[in-house]
Amino acid sequence: MPVLSDATRASIREAAGQYPPGRQKSAVMPALYLAQDDAGHLNPEVLREVAELLRLAPVHVAAVATFYTMFEKAPHGKHIIDVCTCVSCQLLGGYDILAHLERRLGIKPGETTPDGRFTLREQECLGSCASAPVLQVGYRFHEELTTVKVDALIDELLQEGADG
Amino acid sequence: MAELITLTIDGQECRGTKGMTILQVAKENGLDIPTLCNHPWLTTHGGCRMCVVEVEGQRRLVTACAAPAEDGQIVVAHNDRLETLRQMTLELLFAERNHICPFCAMTGVCELQDRAYEHHITHTRYDYIFPVLTPDTTNPYFVQDHNRCILCGRCVRSCYEIAGVGTLGFGHRGSQEVVIADLGVPLGESSCIKCGTCVDVCPTGALFDKRAPYFSRARGLERKPSICPDDDLGCAMNVVLKSGLVARIEGWTEAPVNGPLLSYRSRYEILNEPHPRVLKPRVRKDGELVEVDWAEALDATAELLAKTQSGADGHVVGLCSTRLPYETLASYHRLLAEQCGCVDVDTFRGAQRATRRQADDLYGTHKECDFEAIQQADMVLLVGFDPCTTHPVLGAWLAKKVHHDGVPIVSISPRTTKTAELSILSLKPRRGSELAVLYGLLGQLIEQRNLGHLVDRLTAEKWRSHPPGRVSYEAGVEEQAVVRAAALYAAAKNPVILYGPDLTETGNPTLIGRLWEMAQLLGHVGASKEVMVRGFTTGANSAAAEQIGFRGADMEGAAVVYLLSGDDPVDLTPQLRQDLRDAGAVILQSAHDGPLVQYADVVLPSLKWSERGGTWINVMGVGQTFEACTKAPAGIKPDEWVLTEIGERLSAVKEAAHE
Numbered sequence: 033m034p035v036l037s038d039a040t041r042a043s044i045r046e047a048a049g050q051y052p053p054g055r056q057k058s059a060v061m062p063a064l065y066l067a068q069d070d071a072g073h074l075n076p077e078v079l080r081e082v083a084e085l086l087r088l089a090p091v092h093v094a095a096v097a098t099f100y101t102m103f104e105k106a107p108h109g110k111h112i113i114d115v116c117t118c119v120s121c122q123l124l125g126g127y128d129i130l131a132h133l134e135r136r137l138g139i140k141p142g143e144t145t146p147d148g149r150f151t152l153r154e155q156e157c158l159g160s161c162a163s164a165p166v167l168q169v170g171y172r173f174h175e176e177l178t179t180v181k182v183d184a185l186i187d188e189l190l191q192e193g194a195d196g
Numbered sequence: 197m198a199e200l201i202t203l204t205i206d207g208q209e210c211r212g213t214k215g216m217t218i219l220q221v222a223k224e225n226g227l228d229i230p231t232l233c234n235h236p237w238l239t240t241h242g243g244c245r246m247c248v249v250e251v252e253g254q255r256r257l258v259t260a261c262a263a264p265a266e267d268g269q270i271v272v273a274h275n276d277r278l279e280t281l282r283q284m285t286l287e288l289l290f291a292e293r294n295h296i297c298p299f300c301a302m303t304g305v306c307e308l309q310d311r312a313y314e315h316h317i318t319h320t321r322y323d324y325i326f327p328v329l330t331p332d333t334t335n336p337y338f339v340q341d342h343n344r345c346i347l348c349g350r351c352v353r354s355c356y357e358i359a360g361v362g363t364l365g366f367g368h369r370g371s372q373e374v375v376i377a378d379l380g381v382p383l384g385e386s387s388c389i390k391c392g393t394c395v396d397v398c399p400t401g402a403l404f405d406k407r408a409p410y411f412s413r414a415r416g417l418e419r420k421p422s423i424c425p426d427d428d429l430g431c432a433m434n435v436v437l438k439s440g441l442v443a444r445i446e447g448w449t450e451a452p453v454n455g456p457l458l459s460y461r462s463r464y465e466i467l468n469e470p471h472p473r474v475l476k477p478r479v480r481k482d483g484e485l486v487e488v489d490w491a492e493a494l495d496a497t498a499e500l501l502a503k504t505q506s507g508a509d510g511h512v513v514g515l516c517s518t519r520l521p522y523e524t525l526a527s528y529h530r531l532l533a534e535q536c537g538c539v540d541v542d543t544f545r546g547a548q549r550a551t552r553r554q555a556d557d558l559y560g561t562h563k564e565c566d567f568e569a570i571q572q573a574d575m576v577l578l579v580g581f582d583p584c585t586t587h588p589v590l591g592a593w594l595a596k597k598v599h600h601d602g603v604p605i606v607s608i609s610p611r612t613t614k615t616a617e618l619s620i621l622s623l624k625p626r627r628g629s630e631l632a633v634l635y636g637l638l639g640q641l642i643e644q645r646n647l648g649h650l651v652d653r654l655t656a657e658k659w660r661s662h663p664p665g666r667v668s669y670e671a672g673v674e675e676q677a678v679v680r681a682a683a684l685y686a687a688a689k690n691p692v693i694l695y696g697p698d699l700t701e702t703g704n705p706t707l708i709g710r711l712w713e714m715a716q717l718l719g720h721v722g723a724s725k726e727v728m729v730r731g732f733t734t735g736a737n738s739a740a741a742e743q744i745g746f747r748g749a750d751m752e753g754a755a756v757v758y759l760l761s762g763d764d765p766v767d768l769t770p771q772l773r774q775d776l777r778d779a780g781a782v783i784l785q786s787a788h789d790g791p792l793v794q795y796a797d798v799v800l801p802s803l804k805w806s807e808r809g810g811t812w813i814n815v816m817g818v819g820q821t822f823e824a825c826t827k828a829p830a831g832i833k834p835d836e837w838v839l840t841e842i843g844e845r846l847s848a849v850k851e852a853a854h855e
Contacts, residue, residue, distance in 0.1 A: 053602075054601075054602065076379045076380075079379050080379065087602065088362075089356070089361070089362030089363070089365070089378075089387075089599060090378045090379050090387075091362060091363060091364060091365030091367075091376060091377065091378050091379070092362065092365060093379075094365065094367055094376060094378065094379045094380055095365040095366050095367055095376070098367045098368045098369070098376070098380070099366075099367075099368065099369045
C-alpha cells in the first residue's frame with residue numbers, strides 16, 4: 033500500500049522525468065523533499081516507496097536521506113525550529129535566542145513539545161551570517177532576531193495552528 | 197589500434213596506450229603506486245587518496261587511478277612530499293576506526309596493514325576518534341565488521357557492478373558513516389544474494405568469511421581453478437587451499453563465463469557436507485552392509501552386472517550424476533552401454549533433457565540463443581524459470597539488466613519465485629495451465645502486431661480462441677496482465693525467452709514448442725539462425741551427458757540399478773525410492789553416506805567435486821577443463837579407475853562363460 037498521496041507520487045514521477053532516461057538518481061533529492069512534505073518524515077516505508085517510484089535500489093535513496101540533516105528520519109513536531117548558534121549568531125546572541133525558546137516552549141534542544149507543535153534544535157551555521165542571529169522554521173529563515181521577534185513568531189505559529 | 201603513448205614516471209620511460217590511467221601505465225611497466233580503493237574488477241572511485249601523484253604542469257595532485265595518462269607527461273609517484281601525504285592519509289584512517297590488527301581476522305592479508313608497513317606507520321599522531329560499532333553477523337556466510345572498514349567503497353561498487361543487486365551503499369556521514377544494506381537493515385534481512393563478491397574485494401577485515409577467518413589468513417596459500425557443479429552455466433571459481441585442504445572459495449578473474457561472480461552455492465554451500473564420506477567399499481551380507489576390500493566389492497559388482505547380461509534376469513539400468521566430468525560420464529556410459537548391453541542409461545536429471553528432445557522431435561530441431569543474445573536483450577520473458585534460485589549467477593545478470601538498463605522482465609510461473617521481485621510483471625497461472633497463458637500471449641501478439649497472415653488459419657483460430665478473458669478464467673491470471681505481457685514482448689527489439697527446470701520437468705514439450713513459435717513469429721531469430729530462446733537445467737555437465745548419449749531410462753523391472761552419484765545430493769523422489777526398492781539389486785558409487793546408501797547392495801566410494809578433474813560443457817556448449825584441487829582421502833579410488841576395474845572383471849567373466 034502506498035503511504036504517499038497520489039499527488040505526491042505524481043510529482044515525484046514528474047521530477048524524475050526532468051532528467052534524461054537512466055538518470056533517475058538525480059531526482060532523489062527533489063523526490064525526498066516532496067515525500068517529506070507529504071509524510072512528515074522519511075521512515076523506511078516512505079524511502080522504499082521513493083526508491084520504487086524512481087526505480088532505484090533502496091540503498092541509493094537511504095544513502096542520500098541519511099547523509100543530509102535536512103531530511104527528517106524520525107517523527108517530530110509540526111514546526112521544527114532550528115536555531116543557529118555558530119560563530120556569527122553566537123556573537124550576536126544566538127544562545128540567548130535558544131535559551132528564550134527553551135523557556136517559552138518548556139523544552140530542551142532536541143525535544144518536542146507535549147502537544148506536538150514544536151521541535152526545537154540547535155544548528156550549526158545556517159549560512160545567513162550577515163543577518164545573524166537567525167533561526168529556521170521549515171523552509172523559512174527568520175533573521176536579525178530579538179526575543180520580542182521570537183515571541184511574535186511563536187504567537188503567529190500558534191495562531192496558524194488554531195486557524196487550521 | 198590504440199594510439200601509443202610514452203610518459204615518464206619517477207624518471208622511468210613508460211609506454212602505454214591512450215585511454216589508460218597513470219596507474220595502469222605504471223603497473224604495466226612494473227612500477228608500484230600504492231592504492232586502497234582501486235580494484236581491477238571495479239570502476240574507478242578515487243576516494244582513498246593513496247595513489248596521489250605529481251604531474252608536471254599541474255598545480256594540484258592527481259589520483260593516478262583516475263587521471264588519464266597523456267603522451268609526454270612527467271609524473272612523480274614517489275617523493276618525500278607524497279610520502280608524507282600518504283602517511284597522513286593512513287594515520288587518519290587508523291584514527292577513524294578500530295584497526296587493532298592483532299584481533300582482526302584478516303591480519304596478514306590486509307591491504308591497509310600492508311600500506312601501513314610500507315609507509316612506516318608506527319603510530320598515529322591523531323587522537324583515536326573511532327565510534328564503537330556492532331559487527332553484523334546476520335549473514336549466514338560472512339561477517340561485516342564496520343570497525344575495520346575504511347569506506348573505500350569496493351564492496352558497494354562490487355554489489356552494484358558485479359552482483360547487480362545494489363544492496364550495499366554508504367549511509368550517514370562523517371565519522372558516523374558506515375556501509376549499510378538497503379534501508380539500514382541487518383545484512384541477513386536485506387536483499388543481499390550472498391554471492392560474497394564484496395568479501396573477495398574487501399581490502400581489510402571489514403568483510404570476512406565466517407567459515408575460515410583465522411584459518412585462511414596466512415600468505416602462501418595455493419589457488420587452483422575449478423568449476424561449480426551446481427548448474428549448467430559453467431561457473432568457474434578459484435579454490436583457495438591451505439596444506440592441501442580447501443580453505444575457502446574465491447571469484448576467479450579469468451573465469452570465461454562468470455568472471456569473478458559466484459553464487460552462494462558455489463562459494464559457500466559447496467563446502468557444507470551434510471553426510472560423512474564413504475571411505476571403504478561395502479557389500480550387503482545377510483541384510484547388513486559390511487565393509488570389505490576393493491577386490492571383493494569390485495568382484496561383487498561385476499558379478500551383479502554379469503548376471504543381467506544373460507538376459508534372463510532382466511535388464512540393468514544406469515543413473516549417473518551430471519556433476520561428473522565428461523571423461524567419467526563417457527567411461528560410465530561405455531561400461532554400461534557397450535559391456536553390459538544396457539540401453540537404459542540416464543542422468544538423475546534425465547527428464548529435463550528428455551522434454552527438450554521431445555520438443556525437437558515434434559517441432560524440428562532449434563538452435564537456441566547464446567549468452568551474448570541474453571546480455572543484449574532489451575526484454576526478458578521467463579517461463580517456468582526462477583534463475584535467482586536455480587541459477588543465481590544468471591539471476592544476478594538479469595538483476596543488473598533491470599537495475600542498470602531498466603530492461604523489463606516478465607515472469608510466468610505457477611510457483612512463487614524469487615525472480616518475481618525483479619520482474620515488472622509476474623503472471624502466476626495455476627499449475628498445468630501455463631499453455632493457456634502462452635496461447636493467450638500468442639493470440640495477443642498476432643492481434644497487437646497484426647500478424648494473422650503469418651500463421652495458418654487453424655492455428656490462428658486456436659490462438660484467437662484464447663482471448664485474455666478465457667486465459668484469465670482458465671489460468672487464474674488477470675486479463676490485463678496477459679495484454680500487458682504481450683505488449684511488453686511485442687514492443688521489444690531483442691527479447692529473449694528463457695525457460696528453466698520447472699518448465700521442462702512438467703514433461704510438456706508443447707510448451708517449449710510454443711516458445712520457439714513465439715520467437716519465430718515476431719522474427720526474433722539471431723544471425724546464426726538461432727531462436728531467441730534458451731532452456732536451462734541444473735546439472736553442470738548436462739550438455740556433455742546429452743552429447744555422450746544418455747538417453748533416458750526405464751526403471752521398471754530393473755534387475756540391477758547402478759547409481760554413480762558422486763557427491764550429487766540426489767533428489768530422492770518417492771518415485772525413485774519405489775524404483776530402488778523394486779530393483780533386484782542396487783550398486784551405488786557415492787562420495788557420501790547419504791540416504792541412497794540404505795537401498796544399496798554394493799557401495800563403492802567415489803570422489804567429491806574438488807577431487808575430480810576433467811572437462812565440463814556448459815549449457816552454451818563452452819567446454820572447460822580443470823585439474824583436481826585436492827587429494828581424495830586414503831583408500832578412495834578415482835571413479836575412472838573403478839569403472840575400468842569393473843570393465844576388466846566383466847570381460848573376464850564373459851571369457852570364462854565362453855570357454
